[in-house]
Amino acid sequence: GENVEQHPSTLSVQEGDSAVIKCTYSDSASNYFPWYKQELGKRPQLIIDIRSNVGEKKDQRIAVTLNKTAKHFSLHITETQPEDSAVYFCAASRNGQNFVFGPGTRLSVLP
Amino acid sequence: NAGVTQTPKFRILKIGQSMTLQCTQDMNHNYMYWYRQDPGMGLKLIYYSVGAGITDKGEVPNGYNVSRSTTEDFPLRLELAAPSQTSVYFCASIDRGQGRSPLHFGNGTRLTVT
DSSP, rough: OOOOOOOEEHHHHHHHEEEEEEEEEEETTOOOEEEEOOOOTSEEEEEEEEEOSSSSEEEETEEEEEEETTTTTEEEEOOOOGOOOOEEEEESTHHHHHHHHOEEEEEEEEE | OOOOEEEESSSEOTOOEEEEEEEESSSOOOOOEEEEEEEEEEEEEEEEETTEEEEOOOSSSSSSEESSSSBBOOOEEEEOOOGGEEEEEEEEOOOOSSSSOOEEEEEOEEEEOO
16 A cells, blocks of 8 residues: 655754655555645644646745656655744545545744 | 534543544535544545445454445444554545545544543
């Protein structure tokens, strides 16, 4: 079955700097890759997603890149703000069915 | 739309007790899922359902049971609670008719077994 790895497990950046979180997946048939943000005590919320027919997608300060050949995808957050502090999860899915999640990255944005 | 609603929000169980975690969605989504999230960890799939009357095991189904008698409801049953089932449980749904679309999560149920 699918296996998703995520690095780093924790990440601290200064406010205004960029943050990058990387995920790798094992199933070459996976074709949908969402990213979720989870604040303490809250439910995961979708922040951006990418489909396998696209190499990059951007939404304001957030971007995701996908390398299908290498089977990895990354989340990029620019101009980080304190409210970006949270746990971020990547996930991989085949045709939008069962989702396999990475273990998460705890991002801390230091003022 | 209320989205995905889970009850209760919190529960403490004694070892060996049983309970049902309720999940209902009002978006007419066909796919529904139960995940558990242990402290500091990712989400593990317990059970899922692709429609009323159909359920399947996920990655960690032992100790749990589910049913899907209606499109809206997908309850999760714990028959003999064990300390290893202490976790936060999230129900989620998706409309597969929309192709590849994201999961909609409920607010979670925090369960402690002592």
